[in-house]
Amino acid sequence: MIKRAFAALAALACLLFASGSFADQPTEWQMDLQQAATPIMEQIRWFENYTLWFIVPITVFVLLLLVVVAVRFRAAANPVPSKTSHNTAIEIVWTVGPVLILLFFAIPSFNLLSAQLTQPENPDVTVKATATQWQWNYEYQGGTEVAFDSYMLKEEDRAAAGKEDKSVYPRLLAVDNEMIVPVGKTVRMLVTAAPTDVIHAFAMPAFGVKIDAVPGRLNETWFRADREGLYYGQCSELCGKDHAFMPIAIRVVSADKYAAWLEAAASDLAGANKALMAAVDGADKSVQLADNVSN
Numbered sequence: 338m339i340k341r342a343f344a345a346l347a348a349l350a351c352l353l354f355a356s357g358s359f360a361d362q363p364t365e366w367q368m369d370l371q372q373a374a375t376p377i378m379e380q381i382r383w384f385e386n387y388t389l390w391f392i393v394p395i396t397v398f399v400l401l402l403l404v405v406v407a408v409r410f411r412a413a414a415n416p417v418p419s420k421t422s423h424n425t426a427i428e429i430v431w432t433v434g435p436v437l438i439l440l441f442f443a444i445p446s447f448n449l450l451s452a453q454l455t456q457p458e459n460p461d462v463t464v465k466a467t468a469t470q471w472q473w474n475y476e477y478q479g480g481t482e483v484a485f486d487s488y489m490l491k492e493e494d495r496a497a498a499g500k501e502d503k504s505v506y507p508r509l510l511a512v513d514n515e516m517i518v519p520v521g522k523t524v525r526m527l528v529t530a531a532p533t534d535v536i537h538a539f540a541m542p543a544f545g546v547k548i549d550a551v552p553g554r555l556n557e558t559w560f561r562a563d564r565e566g567l568y569y570g571q572c573s574e575l576c577g578k579d580h581a582f583m584p585i586a587i588r589v590v591s592a593d594k595y596a597a598w599l600e601a602a603a604s605d606l607a608g609a610n611k612a613l614m615a616a617v618d619g620a621d622k623s624v625q626l627a628d629n630v631s632n
Contacts, residue, residue: 361566361567361569362569363569370382370542374543374564374566375543375544375561376561377452378543384445384446387445391441391442453545456525460525462519464478465526465527466516468528468537468572468576470534470535471572471576471583472488481599481600482603486514489509489510489513490512498513499614509584510571512586514610515586516586516587518562518588519589520590520592521592522561523559523561524561524562526546528548528557529552529553529555537572539573541568541569543568544570546558546560546570565589567586567587569586570584571585572585594617597612
Protein backbone atom coordinates (compact mmCIF):
# COMPACT_ATOMS: atom_id res chain seq x y z
CA MET A 338 0.00 0.00 0.00
CA ILE A 339 2.80 2.40 0.91
CA LYS A 340 4.65 1.56 -2.31
CA ARG A 341 1.52 2.32 -4.33
CA ALA A 342 1.14 5.66 -2.58
CA PHE A 343 4.75 6.59 -3.36
CA ALA A 344 4.27 5.52 -6.97
CA ALA A 345 1.17 7.68 -7.27
CA LEU A 346 2.99 10.67 -5.78
CA ALA A 347 5.92 10.13 -8.16
CA ALA A 348 3.59 9.99 -11.15
CA LEU A 349 1.85 13.17 -10.01
CA ALA A 350 5.20 14.92 -9.60
CA CYS A 351 6.20 13.90 -13.11
CA LEU A 352 2.99 15.38 -14.50
CA LEU A 353 3.37 18.59 -12.55
CA PHE A 354 7.04 19.21 -13.22
CA ALA A 355 7.56 17.58 -16.60
CA SER A 356 9.23 19.81 -19.15
CA GLY A 357 7.90 19.82 -22.68
CA SER A 358 6.52 21.88 -25.49
CA PHE A 359 3.65 24.28 -25.09
CA ALA A 360 0.98 25.55 -27.45
CA ASP A 361 -0.01 29.04 -26.35
CA GLN A 362 -3.34 30.16 -27.72
CA PRO A 363 -6.55 31.88 -26.59
CA THR A 364 -8.74 29.81 -24.29
CA GLU A 365 -12.44 29.90 -23.52
CA TRP A 366 -13.41 32.37 -20.79
CA GLN A 367 -9.84 33.64 -20.69
CA MET A 368 -9.46 36.58 -18.28
CA ASP A 369 -5.68 36.78 -18.05
CA LEU A 370 -2.87 37.38 -20.51
CA GLN A 371 -1.15 34.40 -22.07
CA GLN A 372 1.81 32.97 -20.22
CA ALA A 373 5.01 34.88 -20.87
CA ALA A 374 7.49 33.22 -23.21
CA THR A 375 9.90 36.17 -23.49
CA PRO A 376 11.50 38.64 -21.04
CA ILE A 377 9.46 41.49 -22.54
CA MET A 378 6.19 39.66 -21.91
CA GLU A 379 7.34 38.99 -18.34
CA GLN A 380 7.66 42.76 -17.89
CA ILE A 381 4.25 43.36 -19.50
CA ARG A 382 2.59 40.89 -17.13
CA TRP A 383 4.36 42.52 -14.18
CA PHE A 384 3.21 45.97 -15.29
CA GLU A 385 -0.38 44.74 -15.62
CA ASN A 386 -0.36 43.40 -12.06
CA TYR A 387 1.38 46.57 -10.84
CA THR A 388 -1.29 48.87 -12.32
CA LEU A 389 -4.08 46.85 -10.68
CA TRP A 390 -2.77 47.94 -7.25
CA PHE A 391 -3.69 51.50 -8.31
CA ILE A 392 -6.75 50.91 -10.47
CA VAL A 393 -8.76 48.84 -7.98
CA PRO A 394 -8.44 51.30 -5.03
CA ILE A 395 -9.17 54.26 -7.34
CA THR A 396 -12.27 52.56 -8.71
CA VAL A 397 -13.55 51.70 -5.23
CA PHE A 398 -12.76 55.23 -3.96
CA VAL A 399 -14.64 56.91 -6.83
CA LEU A 400 -17.60 54.57 -6.33
CA LEU A 401 -17.76 55.45 -2.64
CA LEU A 402 -17.62 59.16 -3.48
CA LEU A 403 -20.52 58.78 -5.89
CA VAL A 404 -22.57 56.96 -3.25
CA VAL A 405 -21.80 59.62 -0.62
CA VAL A 406 -22.68 62.44 -2.99
CA ALA A 407 -25.91 60.72 -4.13
CA VAL A 408 -27.06 60.12 -0.53
CA ARG A 409 -25.75 63.11 1.40
CA PHE A 410 -26.34 65.82 -1.16
CA ARG A 411 -29.64 64.67 -2.65
CA ALA A 412 -32.44 67.23 -2.97
CA ALA A 413 -34.52 65.72 -0.13
CA ALA A 414 -31.62 66.09 2.34
CA ASN A 415 -30.67 69.57 1.11
CA PRO A 416 -33.78 71.63 0.33
CA VAL A 417 -31.54 74.72 0.29
CA PRO A 418 -28.60 74.07 -2.07
CA SER A 419 -25.12 75.03 -1.03
CA LYS A 420 -23.60 78.23 -2.48
CA THR A 421 -20.00 76.92 -2.22
CA SER A 422 -18.11 77.69 -5.44
CA HIS A 423 -14.69 76.23 -4.64
CA ASN A 424 -12.49 74.64 -1.99
CA THR A 425 -8.74 75.26 -2.14
CA ALA A 426 -7.76 72.13 -0.21
CA ILE A 427 -9.87 69.87 -2.43
CA GLU A 428 -8.52 71.56 -5.58
CA ILE A 429 -4.93 70.87 -4.46
CA VAL A 430 -5.66 67.25 -3.52
CA TRP A 431 -7.39 66.32 -6.76
CA THR A 432 -4.63 67.97 -8.78
CA VAL A 433 -1.56 66.69 -6.93
CA GLY A 434 -3.00 63.20 -6.32
CA PRO A 435 -3.52 62.25 -9.99
CA VAL A 436 -0.15 63.76 -10.92
CA LEU A 437 1.61 61.52 -8.39
CA ILE A 438 -0.35 58.47 -9.55
CA LEU A 439 0.50 59.17 -13.19
CA LEU A 440 4.14 59.53 -12.18
CA PHE A 441 4.07 56.05 -10.63
CA PHE A 442 2.60 54.79 -13.92
CA ALA A 443 4.97 56.71 -16.18
CA ILE A 444 8.33 55.53 -14.82
CA PRO A 445 7.82 51.74 -15.23
CA SER A 446 5.87 52.35 -18.44
CA PHE A 447 8.75 54.26 -20.05
CA ASN A 448 11.19 51.60 -18.85
CA LEU A 449 9.07 48.93 -20.55
CA LEU A 450 8.79 50.95 -23.76
CA SER A 451 12.55 51.46 -23.77
CA ALA A 452 13.14 47.72 -23.41
CA GLN A 453 10.72 46.99 -26.25
CA LEU A 454 12.12 49.59 -28.64
CA THR A 455 15.83 49.14 -27.96
CA GLN A 456 17.11 46.71 -30.57
CA PRO A 457 19.73 44.26 -29.25
CA GLU A 458 23.06 44.32 -31.03
CA ASN A 459 24.09 41.35 -33.18
CA PRO A 460 20.79 39.39 -33.27
CA ASP A 461 21.12 35.64 -33.79
CA VAL A 462 18.33 35.40 -36.38
CA THR A 463 16.78 37.98 -38.72
CA VAL A 464 13.39 37.29 -40.28
CA LYS A 465 11.45 39.60 -42.57
CA ALA A 466 7.66 39.24 -42.36
CA THR A 467 5.68 40.68 -45.27
CA ALA A 468 1.90 40.84 -45.00
CA THR A 469 -0.57 40.67 -47.87
CA GLN A 470 -4.28 40.02 -48.00
CA TRP A 471 -4.46 37.51 -46.31
CA GLN A 472 -1.25 35.68 -45.53
CA TRP A 473 2.28 36.20 -44.24
CA ASN A 474 5.51 35.69 -46.10
CA TYR A 475 8.67 34.95 -44.10
CA GLU A 476 12.20 35.51 -45.38
CA TYR A 477 15.17 34.29 -43.33
CA GLN A 478 18.16 36.50 -43.92
CA GLY A 479 21.79 35.65 -43.37
CA GLY A 480 23.95 32.68 -44.29
CA THR A 481 21.14 30.29 -45.28
CA GLU A 482 18.24 32.09 -46.93
CA VAL A 483 14.77 30.54 -46.70
CA ALA A 484 11.48 32.09 -47.83
CA PHE A 485 7.93 30.76 -47.70
CA ASP A 486 4.29 31.78 -47.42
CA SER A 487 2.16 30.99 -44.38
CA TYR A 488 -1.60 30.51 -44.87
CA MET A 489 -4.31 29.52 -42.45
CA LEU A 490 -4.62 25.74 -42.48
CA LYS A 491 -7.74 24.53 -44.27
CA GLU A 492 -9.79 21.79 -42.66
CA GLU A 493 -9.41 19.48 -45.65
CA ASP A 494 -5.60 19.81 -45.48
CA ARG A 495 -5.20 18.75 -41.84
CA ALA A 496 -4.64 15.06 -42.47
CA ALA A 497 -2.02 15.61 -45.16
CA ALA A 498 -0.19 18.08 -42.90
CA GLY A 499 -0.35 15.79 -39.88
CA LYS A 500 -2.16 18.48 -37.88
CA GLU A 501 -5.46 16.83 -37.01
CA ASP A 502 -5.20 17.49 -33.27
CA LYS A 503 -7.20 20.72 -32.85
CA SER A 504 -6.05 21.19 -29.27
CA VAL A 505 -2.54 21.79 -30.64
CA TYR A 506 -3.45 23.07 -34.11
CA PRO A 507 -6.68 24.98 -33.43
CA ARG A 508 -9.22 26.02 -36.00
CA LEU A 509 -8.59 29.50 -37.46
CA LEU A 510 -5.12 29.68 -35.84
CA ALA A 511 -3.14 26.75 -37.27
CA VAL A 512 -1.14 27.43 -40.44
CA ASP A 513 0.42 25.31 -43.17
CA ASN A 514 3.96 26.58 -42.53
CA GLU A 515 4.98 27.88 -39.10
CA MET A 516 7.77 30.36 -38.59
CA ILE A 517 10.60 28.42 -36.92
CA VAL A 518 13.02 30.06 -34.45
CA PRO A 519 15.57 28.72 -31.93
CA VAL A 520 14.95 28.91 -28.20
CA GLY A 521 17.00 31.36 -26.16
CA LYS A 522 18.18 33.29 -29.23
CA THR A 523 17.51 36.92 -30.15
CA VAL A 524 15.27 37.16 -33.20
CA ARG A 525 15.13 40.42 -35.12
CA MET A 526 11.84 40.95 -36.95
CA LEU A 527 11.54 43.22 -39.98
CA VAL A 528 7.85 43.79 -40.59
CA THR A 529 6.22 45.35 -43.65
CA ALA A 530 3.33 44.93 -46.07
CA ALA A 531 3.32 44.53 -49.83
CA PRO A 532 3.60 47.90 -51.64
CA THR A 533 0.11 47.67 -53.15
CA ASP A 534 -1.55 46.22 -50.02
CA VAL A 535 -3.10 47.67 -46.86
CA ILE A 536 -1.91 48.07 -43.26
CA HIS A 537 -1.66 44.87 -41.24
CA ALA A 538 -0.20 44.17 -37.77
CA PHE A 539 2.08 41.37 -36.59
CA ALA A 540 1.00 40.34 -33.08
CA MET A 541 2.21 37.48 -30.89
CA PRO A 542 0.64 37.79 -27.39
CA ALA A 543 2.92 35.31 -25.59
CA PHE A 544 5.96 37.23 -26.84
CA GLY A 545 4.67 40.72 -26.05
CA VAL A 546 5.09 41.64 -29.72
CA LYS A 547 2.71 43.81 -31.72
CA ILE A 548 3.87 46.01 -34.59
CA ASP A 549 2.23 47.46 -37.70
CA ALA A 550 3.01 46.15 -41.17
CA VAL A 551 2.78 49.25 -43.36
CA PRO A 552 3.17 49.22 -47.17
CA GLY A 553 6.41 50.89 -48.19
CA ARG A 554 7.71 51.08 -44.62
CA LEU A 555 9.98 48.67 -42.75
CA ASN A 556 9.25 48.44 -39.03
CA GLU A 557 11.55 46.60 -36.66
CA THR A 558 11.03 44.67 -33.43
CA TRP A 559 12.61 41.76 -31.60
CA PHE A 560 11.97 38.90 -29.19
CA ARG A 561 13.79 36.09 -27.40
CA ALA A 562 11.67 33.06 -26.63
CA ASP A 563 12.86 31.34 -23.46
CA ARG A 564 10.87 28.14 -23.78
CA GLU A 565 10.12 25.77 -26.61
CA GLY A 566 6.62 25.37 -27.95
CA LEU A 567 4.07 26.42 -30.53
CA TYR A 568 2.71 29.96 -30.19
CA TYR A 569 -0.22 31.60 -31.93
CA GLY A 570 -1.04 35.18 -32.84
CA GLN A 571 -3.08 37.02 -35.46
CA CYS A 572 -3.11 40.05 -37.67
CA SER A 573 -4.29 42.80 -35.33
CA GLU A 574 -5.15 45.53 -37.82
CA LEU A 575 -8.48 45.46 -39.68
CA CYS A 576 -7.29 44.65 -43.19
CA GLY A 577 -10.32 43.48 -45.15
CA LYS A 578 -12.91 40.73 -45.39
CA ASP A 579 -10.53 37.91 -44.39
CA HIS A 580 -8.85 39.78 -41.54
CA ALA A 581 -10.03 37.08 -39.10
CA PHE A 582 -8.35 34.39 -41.21
CA MET A 583 -4.76 35.65 -41.12
CA PRO A 584 -3.13 33.83 -38.19
CA ILE A 585 0.51 33.78 -37.11
CA ALA A 586 2.17 30.62 -35.79
CA ILE A 587 5.71 30.48 -34.42
CA ARG A 588 7.34 27.20 -33.41
CA VAL A 589 10.26 27.55 -30.98
CA VAL A 590 12.69 24.62 -31.02
CA SER A 591 16.14 23.77 -29.72
CA ALA A 592 19.19 25.21 -31.48
CA ASP A 593 20.19 21.90 -33.07
CA LYS A 594 16.68 21.20 -34.38
CA TYR A 595 16.54 24.75 -35.77
CA ALA A 596 19.89 24.36 -37.53
CA ALA A 597 18.80 21.06 -39.08
CA TRP A 598 15.47 22.54 -40.18
CA LEU A 599 17.08 25.64 -41.70
CA GLU A 600 19.56 23.61 -43.73
CA ALA A 601 16.86 21.26 -45.03
CA ALA A 602 14.28 24.02 -45.65
CA ALA A 603 16.60 25.78 -48.08
CA SER A 604 15.92 23.01 -50.62
CA ASP A 605 12.81 21.21 -49.34
CA LEU A 606 10.50 23.18 -47.03
CA ALA A 607 7.76 20.55 -46.82
CA GLY A 608 10.24 17.79 -45.99
CA ALA A 609 12.01 20.00 -43.44
CA ASN A 610 8.72 20.77 -41.70
CA LYS A 611 7.71 17.11 -41.55
CA ALA A 612 11.14 16.11 -40.22
CA LEU A 613 10.97 18.82 -37.57
CA MET A 614 7.48 17.76 -36.46
CA ALA A 615 8.68 14.16 -36.24
CA ALA A 616 11.71 15.23 -34.20
CA VAL A 617 9.57 17.29 -31.82
CA ASP A 618 6.99 14.52 -31.42
CA GLY A 619 9.77 12.02 -30.85
CA ALA A 620 11.25 14.09 -28.03
CA ASP A 621 7.87 14.89 -26.50
CA LYS A 622 4.99 12.59 -27.36
CA SER A 623 2.37 15.28 -26.79
CA VAL A 624 2.38 19.03 -26.99
CA GLN A 625 1.09 20.43 -23.71
CA LEU A 626 -1.28 23.38 -23.56
CA ALA A 627 -0.30 26.41 -21.53
CA ASP A 628 -2.82 27.10 -18.78
CA ASN A 629 -2.51 30.90 -19.05
CA VAL A 630 -2.20 31.26 -15.30
CA SER A 631 0.40 33.64 -13.95
CA ASN A 632 3.14 32.12 -11.88
